[in-house]
Amino acid sequence: MMRLRLLVALTAFSGLVSPALAQPQPTPLPLPPAVPDPQDKPFPGTLSVSVDATDTAHHIMSIHETVPVPKEAVQKGEMILLYPMWIPGDHSPTGVIEQLGSLKVQSGGKTISWKRDNVNVAAFHIPVSATTPTLDLHFQLLSPVTPDQGRVVMTPSIVNVQWDQVSLYPAGYFTRDITVKPSVLVPHGWQIGSALRAPTYGDETHFNATTYNTLVDSPIYAGRYFRKIDLTGPDHVPVALNVVADDPDSLNATPSQIEAHKNLVRQATTLFGSHHYDHYDFLLALTEELGMIGLEHHQSSENAAAPGYFTEWDKTFPERDLLAHEYTHSWNGKYRRPADMWAPNFNVPQRGSLLWVYEGQTQYWGNVLAARSGLVTKDQGFEALAYMAATYDNQSGRLWRPLEDTTNDPVIAQRAPLSWRDWQRSEDYYVEGQLVWLDADTLIRKLSNGQKSLDDFAKAFFGTNNGSFIVSPYQFDEVAATLNSIQPYDWAKFLHDRLDTIQPHAPLDGLKNGGYKLVYTDKPTSFVKASEGMRHGLDLTFSLGMSVTKSGKTARVHWMSPAFKAGLTSGETILAVNDMDYTSERLRHAITDAQKDPKQTIRLVVKSGEHINTVSIPYHEGLRYPHLERVDGTTDYLSAIYTPR
Template sequence: MIYKRNILMSSLRLLAALTAFSGLVSPALAQTQPMPLPMPAPVPEPQDRPFPGSLTVSVDATDTVHHVMSIHETVPVPKEAQQKGEMVLLYPMWIPGDHSPTGVIEQFASLRVQSGGRTLNWKRDTVNVAAFHIPVSASTPSLDLHFQLMTPIAPGMGRIVMTPSIVNVQWDQVSLYPAGYFTRDITVQPSVRVPHGWQIGSALRAATYGDEAHFNATTFNTLVDSPIYAGRYFRKFDLTGPDHVPVSLDVVADDPDSLDATPQQVAAHQNLVRQATSLFGSHHYDHYDFLLALTEELGGIGLEHHQSSENSAAPGYFTEWDKTFPTRDLLAHEYTHSWNGKYRRPADMWAPNFNTPQRGSLLWVYEGQTQYWGNVLAARSGLVTKDQGFEALAYMAASYDNQTGRQWRPLEDTTNDPVIAQRAPLSWRDWQRSEDYYVEGQLVWLDADALIRKLSDGHKSLDDFAKAFFGTNSGSFVVSPYQFDDVVATLNSVQPYDWAKFLHDRLDTIQPHAPLDGLTNGGYKLVYTSKPTSFIKASEAARHATDLSFSLGLTVNGAGHVGREHWISPAFKAGVVPGMTILAVNDMSFTPQRLLHAVTDAQKDPKQDIRLIVKSGDHVSTVSIPYHDGLRYPHLERIEGTPDRLSAIYAPRP
């Protein structure tokens, strides 16, 4: 009976729905369905017109104890807003270089708005939470804004930007701007106060220096593009190249000893400027400041700007030079962005303000080719040796050749990852893929370079593409957007070939292996041996981890905590997952050395599996890994009888 009653009730509900739709249900049975409320009026769209008057933005960055920056900003109120009765101010959300809406609106606090001493009650937009509606009238000539940036106190809260010795001021985090205007049309007069005696590095130039620096008036675009490093321990190195355009390395550090650079180390950075300007045959800055923090306290960063870059490295960057080479391509990468990413920019990544969504379909050029030149320029300049550059290339090639996510997801789709994941940790990065347009993009461009050299019998190379594509309009700051067809056309002007197919094959289709033709055409092949390279050893030491990515398929730190792991690797198949802790190896308490010995012992005895006791939360279990192929580490090996084009690529230009 219950079964029949349920069928009857379902039939009645279906009949009521059908008759209601056709308008045949009686008023007693009909029920009004909910409808959505109308959306609020949209925030004014940006228009290319000058904003009347100038903003002032004054930042007090002295409270390093509480990690709070206090800001006073003044904003003129245009007549148009006075007549409308409302002015809308925006907090920047789409930050160039992040490729996603990463504005730290959650750190914005304590907003007070006044005009002529009278408090105005602001209201946040209910849809666009980075927009603030402020009532104004003909008697509101300007707005006085007071607010704070509650910067992270601990790493789990976000990136640390204030420490006892260093402050990193990013202007997008400490300013509001008026809606309805292209930000290039808004003038700003910025200033910053730092702790007494600290020195400042920035692409901004100041009319007055000291504890409070008043910078020259600039546009809002340039302001956001010109962050500040201020430090208790500070040193500036002159890197100006043969074109006599000023370039400097502005270094802040946790302690004074970290600033002790040798003349040879400074010379390598000077060579970077020479090699880059030789490669691109141009510059797109009046001056350039490498901002470098040598720190364990400030949050890590590598972020490009037109006339500067924000970089961080270990305190031993100079003082332990033989150990820090795996990360020394960072400055070369960010410097390359002055040409590729800032001057030449994908058309769908140019936006009129900092709250207009961007699209990243060409990030494999913006970031991928920059990754390529970063690795090459680091070797050409002497920041790393050629062998160190080759070892880094071998590791990256092997990592992406062994990646399983390429079985379902094409490379081009990963250009959406900055918006999809916003660089949050992933459970299975190897299977999900992430922003692979960086390193796999590097391999694509190596493939292109080696192919151009092969087809032209060594007369042409990707260097010619770089000069033709990025070297136009030397001295101009005006962004030059491009699209896919522009990239193809320039490649064809260098060396005729079906470059559109070449790129589509590598970007848009499922490829079971990484693009390694660049190695083959370059005269090398990827091989594996039981000995780690110096690159892997230095990387392991820096990360305090043991890298078994190409054998068991995982990395593990000194305490046995499992980090990155390959999908469908021997460890994966045995039930080991990231986040587990290895307690014991073959009936002995865990140490990294015992795990390495277990791998080599299992290779000698095919009947001996690798036994682990692992812990996940409160759960302890035993797993057995039937792996017998020994330790495997990637290397590049010369292909006998072939031209050594790869060495030519990494060789310094005269």
């Protein structure tokens, strides 16, 4: 009997018994033809893009675009237009194609049916012939009305026009080879800030023709309340700070504040010994309504800060390295760019393997230049550095994930909220990259007895071809070789050790070689106090291992921290502390009381959804905040780094 069952099983397995198993298995359908690769050849004709940005009530921009039809498209019987997806500076495919609406294509007044590519959904196939010499496109940008729908770009007082969101371009060409004539209509009486130039400015402004690359790289801030401040430096290349605001009072910058921004231009051009623009426009929105942003461009940058940026100067310094960071990108990221991040158009994927240079060194210079220029004091710069060093030294995710792998995170996480940020790691190449470059700077100074520094690297690496706009790509070997030309050392190993290997602690040799060490006390720095004030919360990162909003919601709980081990997660609400209604002061007192009495725990009543729970945290080390402490008998290279040139 057993032998018979085995025979049946074997014959069934071989397909001899079950006809069903002999049926043909499905095979995949072939993919449609790929969108043509971009070619380095001039597009025959000039696009025009006209944007009506006056409907701020509904947050809708209406666009009319004309596109000449090339002969080769007529021969193929089809023209393909692309919506930009890979936006420079975002490091991932962030194009807001979901906001594109009401697309209508016409030629000579006749409507033409279009068809979206069902694989590359940013590509639109449009039939053309000799009777369709030009395509007229009409569509809308249905921009977010509330922040939970995306970044808000239209408010009653400010409009932010990003040209990648309001235009399509022909496939098959390098975007630097496509010429465009742009125009914009803004509400009556509003003023415009942009790197684009026009013969005259008004409610409807027709800008000079430019390339599609430059167009996408030249956004607009337009505002009801607007101020333009001249920051031109000693090289006489025009630089301006274009400020828009929710209200007119926010524009009230003092002469000393303006001087600090002028100093930023002086210090940056001194550092790099060059410029790669014929004019530069900082775009700064002081707002609680427009979406926050810090985005680099070759001849401008988009920035947003709190309305009190000028009027509450002593409280807003934690965000005042933003302009220095984005300005640095004109040299590092726009002119000098990692070779795998240069792409021929805005739909070819970029790769971020060198983001620790692109963003990491920019983060470093942003912090340093802010201090050198007086946007922050040296002590404020040191406090920010201490906080970042402590944060990344306590980054639990470094136990499994090397820094270099985080350069993939813009694509992996798309900058979406993470449940356990410090364990998963995110775009750590920014701030940990800053620490790597501080390590390099202080090591160069130490090895050269103070004769050389990372300033020399910056001038040698980013200061080439003064005045040139042409992107100069680089790879890892050139970075290491340039460092070696400044100060002989095994820089390739230095970098690989910090980038590619698991390191249980952050690279803090820059502090040691700079003459300082990281310590913790129970006194918050002015940086922590100002940050708590701006965020309206309580920062207990280095004690309980969490931050808490003013209303008691846990904003971030750190992996394996005392709060984590007690069962807390982010998004919960603390209702009570030691049997009293929650306030931030009561939670602080509970921490200090538990430090005095090792038998006392910190008791919290916590609400999570419909669930209420009581947790007890056995923590007795008190409040802890990071500081930099001077090491006696060592050279103070860190102060030298932050000293104006």
